[in-house]
Amino acid sequence: MASLPATPIDPQPPSSSTTPTTIHIGSRKSVLALIQTQIVHDALQSAWPDLKYEIHAMNTMGDKNQVTPLHDFGAKSLWTHELEAGLVGGELDLIVHSLKDMPTLLPPTCALGAILPREDPRDALVLKSSLPQTATTTLSTLPPGSTIGTSSVRRSAQIARKNPHLHFADVRGNVGTRLAKLDAEGGAYTALVLAAAGLKRLGLSERITAYLDYANGGVMHAVGQGALGVEIRAGDERMRRLLEPLVHVPTTLACLAERAVMRTLEGGCSVPIGVETEWVGVQALRMRVVVVSLDGGESVEGLREGRVGSVEEAEAFGREVAGELVERGAGRILEAIGQKKRGAGDGD
Ligand SMILES: NCc1[nH]cc(CCC(=O)O)c1CC(=O)O
Numbered sequence: 001m002a003s004l005p006a007t008p009i010d011p012q013p014p015s016s017s018t019t020p021t022t023i024h025i026g027s028r029k030s031v032l033a034l035i036q037t038q039i040v041h042d043a044l045q046s047a048w049p050d051l052k053y054e055i056h057a058m059n060t061m062g063d064k065n066q067v068t069p070l071h072d073f074g075a076k077s078l079w080t081h082e083l084e085a086g087l088v089g090g091e092l093d094l095i096v097h098s099l100k101d102m103p104t105l106l107p108p109t110c111a112l113g114a115i116l117p118r119e120d121p122r123d124a125l126v127l128k129s130s131l132p133q134t135a136t137t138t139l140s141t142l143p144p145g146s147t148i149g150t151s152s153v154r155r156s157a158q159i160a161r162k163n164p165h166l167h168f169a170d171v172r173g174n175v176g177t178r179l180a181k182l183d184a185e186g187g188a189y190t191a192l193v194l195a196a197a198g199l200k201r202l203g204l205s206e207r208i209t210a211y212l213d214y215a216n217g218g219v220m221h222a223v224g225q226g227a228l229g230v231e232i233r234a235g236d237e238r239m240r241r242l243l244e245p246l247v248h249v250p251t252t253l254a255c256l257a258e259r260a261v262m263r264t265l266e267g268g269c270s271v272p273i274g275v276e277t278e279w280v281g282v283q284a285l286r287m288r289v290v291v292v293s294l295d296g297g298e299s300v301e302g303l304r305e306g307r308v309g310s311v312e313e314a315e316a317f318g319r320e321v322a323g324e325l326v327e328r329g330a331g332r333i334l335e336a337i338g339q340k341k342r343g344a345g346d347g348d
Helices: 031-047 081-089 153-162 175-183 196-201 237-246 249-266 311-340
Strands: 022-028 052-058 094-098 110-115 123-127 147-149 167-169 191-195 210-212 228-233 273-281 284-292 299-307
Touching (some): 022 031, 022 081, 031 196, 031 228, 081 110, 081 228, 110 237, 110 249, 123 196, 147 153, 147 175, 153 167, 153 284, 191 196, 228 237, 249 273, 249 284, 284 311, 299 311
Parallel strands (some): 022 052, 022 094, 147 191
Antiparallel strands (some): 094 228, 123 191, 123 210, 273 284, 284 299
16 A cells, blocks of 8 residues: 655645635525534635635525424435535535534435534523523423423423423524514513524524533433534545544544434434533543433433544444443334334424
8 A cells, every 4th residue: 555645844735637726615594504604614714725715505405494394304414405416516515514414324425524623512591582581590490381492302302301391382494583483572482492502603692591401401412513514525535635624533523423323323314312422531432312202201311431532433432322222222212203203304
């Protein structure tokens, strides 16, 4: 095998006479998606200032159809399909996603090119603006019968499990749309649960009433939540090298472990899985996972600590966590859900 050339002192972007120097970046059209795309654009531009960049914003199926219940769609790919067509067709060179919206199995023509540093991965409770709130306002202190707006079965199942006094109602649209529906006079919702990462990136952190996690409200976040994922064409080594300076290794390994749990458990469908990962030492990852029935009545929790120092170890760790959960009854919960809904996006 030929050895790799030594890194030049003044590295040049990898290129060849046939590869264009303008990098075409695909994004969804929402404000949050464009902010996230700008983060990746700016990081690329500072790593490779001599290249040119163009951002292409597209509406996806998930953006266009706000009516069909999310669990009636065929797959999570409703957020990614149109953009992937552009990638494979060559009009785009990379796509910026919220990692949690990326299916755990990508089409064979596409690949995960980079995972960037993670924003706060937690979910957040956002109270309707006209309601009084105090430092102690959280899920458990909301009055009985309060309605939580969420379209995510991961959120509603976990909230119901620990907070049986609350009700749920579907809420759709981008973060701004959902907040407008929450605050509308005579509206149906007491509060929403949204990703803290999205609110923070939108400059809306002052709307966060309480952070939710295992200890507060018993709500664990989605696999990959808060991290940005960059999708590229499979085999596009030039783009992989261009993205290398953007890769954040601790986030990447933690998120790959989380995605391996999901991939092992779901077999292609989204299910109510909550997760928390934490680095507890050098290459030592702690992961907590929960699989919950849709009504919150049944659940299986897992907690594992182990060595995660490479992509292979991250994926093996995730598969082991998933295997343990299945042994302890997660399979039965997932099968019951599978009978209710065939292949679903979880509305995250
Ligand atoms: N499809 C919704 C979505 N996808 C990513 C985020 C927020 C950013 C993130 O979690 O990484 C959100 C909004 C939400 O769940 O509140």
